[in-house]
Amino acid sequence: MSEPIVSFHHVSMQFPDVLANDDISLDIYPGEVFALIGENGAGKSTLMNILFGMNKPTDGSVVVKGEEIRSFSTREAIARGIGMVHQHFMLVPSFTVAQNIVLGCEPRVNGFAYSFSAARKTVLDLVSEYGLQVDPDAQVEDLGVGLQQRVEILKTLHRGADILILDEPTAVLTPQETDELFAVIRRIVREKNMTVIIITHKLYEVMAISDRVGVMRQGRLVGACRTSEVNEHLLASMMVGKEVLLEPFSREKPADAAPAVTVSDLFVRDDRGLMSVNGISFTLRYGEILGVAGVEGNGQRELVEALTGLRKPVRGEITVNEQRATRASPGRIRSFGLSHVPEDRMTTGVSRDATITENLVAGKEGRKPFSFLGLHLRKGKMKQYARSVFDLFDIRAAGVNTRVGTLSGGNMQKVVVAREFSFDTPVLIISQPTRGVDVGAMDFIHRQMMNKRGEGCAILLVSADLDELFRLSDRMVTIYEGRLTGEFDPAVTPREEVGRSMMGLTGEDRTRFEKTAAADTRDT
Amino acid sequence: MKSKERIQYLLSLGVSILIALAIGALLMLVSGHDPVQGYRSLIEGAGFIGPRKAQAIGNTLYKSAQLIITGLATAVASSAGVFNVGGEGQMYLGALGSCYLATLLVGVSPWIAMPLCFLAAVLCGSVYAFIPAVMKVKLNINEVISTIMLNSVAIFFCAYMAKGPLKTTERGITAGTQRISSVFQFDRIIFSNSDVLSERLRMKSNLTTSVIWIALITLLIWYLMSHTTLGYRMNLSGQNSRFARFIGIRADWLGIVGMLISGAMCGALGMFENFALHSRFNPEFSNEIYFDGMLVAMIMRYRPLGIILMSFFFGALKTGAVSMQQDIPSELILIVQSVVIFLMAAQEGIVARLRVKHARKHPSIAKEVG
Incomplete structure (x- = not known):
């Protein structure tokens, strides 16, 4: 050598x-x-x-x-x-x-x-x-x-x-x-x-x-x-450092349940004022995981923010649990029975300066057993609850008083998932749940999601990771330039087909793409 | 982890204070004063030793109470993510409002009149804080600039009122409203310790019964900030308003609430100052009281308990400095104060550097932390 x-x-x-x-x-x-x-x-x-x-x-x-x-x-x-x-x-x-x-x-x-x-x-x-x-x-x-x-x-x-x-x-x-x-x-x-x-x-x-x-x-x-x-x-x-295999989950086809979330003809602008969701319609049903596949920046963020109230849509209708959620505030939409794991955990999903306890209780501070008459905060109960979640989710930190900002990405995500899943809402909007998360934590989070599915929750999973989508989804749609470009059954669809749909390539586009791909192969 | 951080912070705070005092001593030496004598008169002035102990302690407590209220007022607003630099103006309006009301309520029982005056002070202060708060939350106008500007507006408006439309008819008073009925005034509560002196000659401290009100307010605010759902929500809004919104907390509304509470506290202090010491609205009652409290709050990182404790230290320092002035220029004590603040600001960076050095020498410890 x-x-x-x-x-x-x-x-x-x-x-x-x-x-x-x-x-x-x-x-x-x-x-x-x-x-x-x-x-x-x-x-x-x-x-x-x-x-x-x-x-x-x-x-x-x-x-x-x-x-x-x-x-x-x-x-x-x-x-x-x-x-x-x-x-x-x-x-x-x-x-x-x-x-x-x-x-x-x-x-x-x-x-x-x-x-x-x-x-x-x-x-x-x-x-x-x-x-x-x-x-x-x-x-x-x-x-x-x-x-x-x-x-x-x-x-x-x-x-x-x-x-x-x-x-x-x-x-x-x-x-x-x-x-x-x-x-x-x-x-x-x-x-x-x-x-x-x-x-x-x-x-x-x-x-x-x-x-x-x-x-x-x-x-x-x-x-x-x-x-x-x-x-x-x-x-x-x-x-x-140990044998890890992400085995596929065994599952039964979800029964045709009632719709949990319906979106019709939704248009949303991004931060620059450009229309980044261009007329999306879909229905999410109880007991299923609907995967949204797409290269980042094709409107996923704006779609999720509109669904959860963080962004006002320009046009279209959203219903959550049969209640009109279009233009409602995030707090109001949560009260309809929806929780949200945001893609951006650092700035949206947690308060980094707050402790693990404070982050875990957030959103529930006014409820029993954490408050007395909705005014007095029962700190002992908060800590007790945080400790149990801490152990259950195997969060790696010095203790529940650790500031969340000092945690690693995977542990921070566990805090977010633990909090959102504990609201016990029938609808979950989950965005990039395992980005930057190690294999062990990823498997854990996937299992939690499958449990929620088993309980009959409706889950919308937005991810840039095809492995994850194929592992979890009952149904998959692809998003490209703010439009849904295809719907697939992950059990029978090859990855390449989903990949092409993510690029908006269908019909004649596809043949063109295949030509260039072939030309590329010749080059090499 | 958190308690370890806290201990570390207190430790470096202590070291900063010691260094600052050492620098102060050095400056005294250089300028030809005896540092031992200097600090002796400082301690004496603060009331820990000497013949006028009781009176001096009274004054220290009075100053500390001032710092606690203003410090907590800063902290309440800051915890909700709004930086209130306008406490001075809110204090002036609270003072003027309550003093004016008191002159209208002559003959009314103090049991009714005092709460009414208090209400007026609180309202004036919080309404005046509401303006920049709404501007910040709804129009995204920087509250630091708007509150500073509104300070001048309030102070000059009150000065005008006290010298013009509401000026007292009493002779010999160039600026001030009508005298407040003595039944409304707060009594002074600490006297000099010499029993031999006749009543008339006894030296009174500035501490008055208003300190009871202040203690109650302090307790309430401390409880609010650290043991209520409202305080918790304000905290989350201040830390990360996007997260607060995401979790269903109305962060913008809580920013306004924080400012309202802050303004109310300042207004109340304005009332206490004038009712207690001036027996009327005196347009020169405040020597930038609010800004001293703001500094204490910043040094203690807006933690309520820390502010309360630190206020006693700064209260003693400030009161002691007044009597120190006889031998040593009071600017020196200002330098000591500034050096403490300077070192506190620098300590975060210094501690971080020390930790890296320490970790290099003892990598095993670092790994446990990581």
Whole structure:
């Protein structure tokens, strides 16, 4: 094997409360695709941020291309040929593709003036060199997520990167877009001998794309090996430290129950004032889980906010338990018998400055046994209740007086789920319940949802995770650009078909898509 | 975890105070004063030693009570997410309103008149706080700016009334309303400890029976903030209004309620000040009383119990400073006060740094926490 291009020697990273990286030694070789996997909070991103110069390790050293890094800064890292594409893109929406790519190292005329034509030419050269098709004149805000990611990759290539770090690149992509991304990765590795490090927690992607894989758990590197020597089961148990299998649930078809929520011809605007829900109608019945599949940003957020009263719809009708919920306040809609696990737990789902107890009781503080006459707060009862939930949901924290803001994503989500499920309402609107949640907590939350289904609750599940939707849904609909584009029975539908519907591809579109997909495969 | 945080906070608060006092001592030395003598007269002035102990303690308690009311008034509004900087103006209007009513109620039994005056003070204060609160909640106008501006409006309006339309007919008084009937006034309750002196010569402290009212209000507000559903909901609204709305709490409405309570408390204090010490509305009664309380509240992070305790410390410091003035410029005590606040603001960052350093040396401890 050749000399490693990147090596970490006993790297540790200490944050005030957490040891995020614990004595990590790892070599990465030129021309390989290295997958770094682990649950959330395992320290993957921290390690890569060190390589990209965003964090200075508290201990150990990093050697890039035979040279030890002494001063950690992103400028230094870029100079060494390291490029990183973050989970959240760092692009200027109102600029064109070309302007974004050259931003920071613009081509100059006479060493001074910015030359737009030179920028355009640079980008066209890059496009033909790497075969990454984008229109240099398109505005970034008009592009889909997949293309924006491509622009990010081109940006790093323009800066001369030959080590490319991708932080959870597929989190926001459809299956098709993921395939396209993988084709691009294979090409730049094979043709340009680049080194790609990809952070992910999806195991099948690791198997599909990587040459070698490193598994992290609780800040430690559990192991690194050739991908061909392992399988998904082995990786999963390495990740969580025990055998975990997300087995499918056995279930009976829900009987044709009464409608719990009906939505007809709903139109909702987003924060920018654009119509992002464009005439959606559906019925949710008791005893079923209705899954809403879609790439993020296609109106799911606005749909859920309209259903739960957080956003006023422009037009349309919503009924919850036979009561008119259109334009009602969140508190009023809750009183109709609806609870809500919001997609954004940090700012909507919890009060981070409040304790676990306070968060668990919120919404029930005026009821028995937590209050006397609705005025006096019985703190002893609150604490007693919180303790029982704390144990039941296996929330990992020092105690019920811990501030929720200090919890990890998974534990914070358990607090949200515990509170919302304890309202015992017949209708549950659940949005991205397991995003950023580790496998153990995910399984737990899924089981809780199945229990609720068994009790006869009507559940609307909005998720960007197809695995989750296929595991839980009785029925699935796809949402694309604010419209429902298809309805499926997850038991008999292949993933690809749902994926296509998520992209709004039906009929003639589909044949066109298949052509381009075929062309892509030929390219690689 | 939470109690550990609290202990840590109190510890660093103590250290900050000690450092501030040390800096104060250093400044006395540099400016050619004896720090031992300086702090001695400070403690004497605050009433812990010396011949005028009782009177001085009375004054300290009086100042502390002031700080408690204004501090809690700040905290109530802040807990609901609205920052009330307008307590001074609310206090003025409460004072003027109650004093004016008192002059109209001459001859009425104090058992009826006093509650009525109190009601007037509370109403004036809270109505005046309602304006910026509604502007904040409904029109999203920054309450810090609007309350500061409304302070000037109220203070100058009251000064005008006291010098113009409502001016007393008494001679020798340039500004102030009619004298309030003595049956409505609060009696002073702590005297100098010298029994030998005749009644006339006994030194009275500023502490009056109004302190009983203040104690009741304090108890009520403390209970409201920490043991009622209303306080709990206000807290959640203040912490995260989006979450509050999501869970079904009317966060905007509670922001207004917080301001109303805050304004009511300020109005009441305005009444006590004037009824007790000036026996009329005196447009110069307040030397920025509210802002001292606001500082205490901020130092104690709006925690009711902390504010109450800290008010006694600052009350002693402020009262002691007055007698210290005889030997040492009172600006020094202002410096000490500022340094404490400065260090308190800085302590969060300093503690965080120390914790990282500590964790590097003892990684095993850190892991348990993580």
